[in-house]
Amino acid sequence: ERHRDMRRASSSLLGLAPRLLSGPRLCSRPLPLLAFARASQQRSGDAALALGEIRVADATGSLGVMTPKQALALAAERKLHLVEVAPNASPPVWKLLATLPVVEKRPEPPKIEEM
Incomplete structure (x- = not known):
């Protein structure tokens, strides 16, 4: 106590x-x-359309501030996913990712049967 x-x-x-x-x-x-590690908190793609401007980054660095429609067009052109990584920033930061991050559960150890 x-x-x-x-x-x-x-x-x-x-x-x-x-x-x-x-x-x-x-x-x-x-x-x-870590908020970004919680899949339930992440928004992707179409959720960006409600925002006025977003900052977009990719694996090499920042691509700048653009409208959500421009960011979605860029993601479609590169065949990548647009995922929000910093919702509280001004403007919010979204990142182009090849695959969506998945939070997986740890596999449970096998149960030992008693005889």
């Missing part, structure tokens, strides 16, 4: 969001949760 109180006090003193303290731990330091 003492550790919980210390963690709560340190988070309020440092101004850290409680969400950052809920991530996996390594050596008693909290690691932030």
Whole structure:
């Protein structure tokens, strides 16, 4: 209980969001949760059409700021997927990827049957 109180006090003193303290731990330091790794949070392709401007990047670097229609045309031309990687940036950052990232579950170890 003492550790919980210390963690709560340190988070309020440092101004850290409680969400950052809920991530996996390594050596008693909290690691932030990675939003881009959560498939449920990702938007792709057609969701960009509702936005005014987006910043587009590919594997080699930034391609600049463009309209969503231009970005979708570029993705179709290169046969790539357009995926949002930084929704809170201004303008939001979208990336051209060859394949959509998939978050897979770990395979469960085989159960040992007792005789």
